[in-house]
Amino acid sequence: MKLLRAETAGFCMGVDLALKKLAALIVPPKGPQRTGQATALLTFGPIIHNPQVLAEYAAKGVGVVNDPADIPAGATVVIRAHGIPEPVRREIASRGARIVDATCPKVKKAQTLISAQATQSKVLLLFGEADHPEVKGLLSYATAGAHVFDSMEELERMDLGEGPTYFLAAQTTQDEMEFMRIRDFLKKRFGPGLTVLSTICNATMNRQQEAMDLAAAVDFMVVVGGRESGNTRRLAQVARTAGTPCVHVETADELSPDMVAGKRIIGLTAGASTPKKIIDSVQQALEAF
Known part of the structure; x- marks a missing residue:
């Protein structure tokens, strides 16, 4: 054989960066400790999707929360590599927590690009998994509306009106070949002027x-x-x-x-x-x- x-x-760059940020918070820095340093270290949602890695950090005292209401005042909260919805970020801040953003830079770029299109009153067509945490975060930036689909077949079944101006983006880990097929399909339907964001990393x-x-x-x-x-x-x-x-x-x-x-x-x-x-x-x- x-x-x-x-x-x-x-590991990709985004995962590596996120784990390094988390690890730096576990190991005490050299020199005098800062006064008022947070006593609880939490991640908002699993920092990455790997159960073995999560178990290792849990053994080091890192907790996981999924609801801002569960965050104690003074805690340090690390935002997962997949990112979170913007309203959730604001709610975490309102709890008096220290926020360390470990969102993957590629996801952060996708959030920024989607936000820029939404401010022009465009509706997002997002190729992704509706229940995935990254997708939930991206949708929070589509303030003019959005439709999510995870296949060409699901897209074809959607009743998309001719009134809105649409733009297309994808979850950063989606299939590039399928995304190009979807892009071509939508350009035939809505014309070459359809804005297509390159968000697959x-x-x-x-x-x-x-x-x-x-x-x-x-x-x-x-x-x-x-x-x-x-x-x-x-x-x-x-x-x-x-x-x-x-x-x-x-x-x-x-x-x-x-x-x-x-x-x-x-x-x-x-x-x-x-x-x-x-x-x-x-x-x-x-x-x-």
Whole structure:
């Protein structure tokens, strides 16, 4: 058996930055402590979508809250990498909390671009998962209205009136190929003047392209990452769309020799919130098989 590991597997820039910001708050700074330093360290929602990483930070005393009402006065609250709705941010501030913004810069850029279009009274057409925290945050900036869809089929079923002026954007971890198909469909409907925002991040596109290339060169794919991670699920989807059998696992414990029995070449990739040590352990397990 031969194993091919994707070069892009593992943490993206946004995840790495978010975790570094959180880690810096756990380790006391050198020198005199500042007076009035917050005693509670919380993240608003899971800082990233990886249960193993979250468990590690929980063991270090980092709490997770999902409702501003649960934030004690004086707490330090780290905004998750996916971002949060703007009204929620204001409510957290009103609780007297210290806010540390760990929103991914790519998500922050998408928020800014959407806000700029909304101020022109344009209605957002957003390609994304309605229940995803990033999408909920992006929608809060679409003050003139928005429609969310997660597939071309769902978009085609929507009753979009001709009155509003629309603009198109995507969740930063969406499928680039599908987004271009949606873009072309909407330009035919609303004309070439439709504003299209480039909000899918380069890290996502690079990972998806490498997964596609890898899937074409192997006879089985293993994708590693949290099951709540949208970008990880889409890597598995990309491999399956290419016609390559694929399994999505969170840890090496989920693998078995039967999964790879008879496979000649196995491809290994991982989502943007998967730690290197977990990818390494999966690789070691596969090589042991």
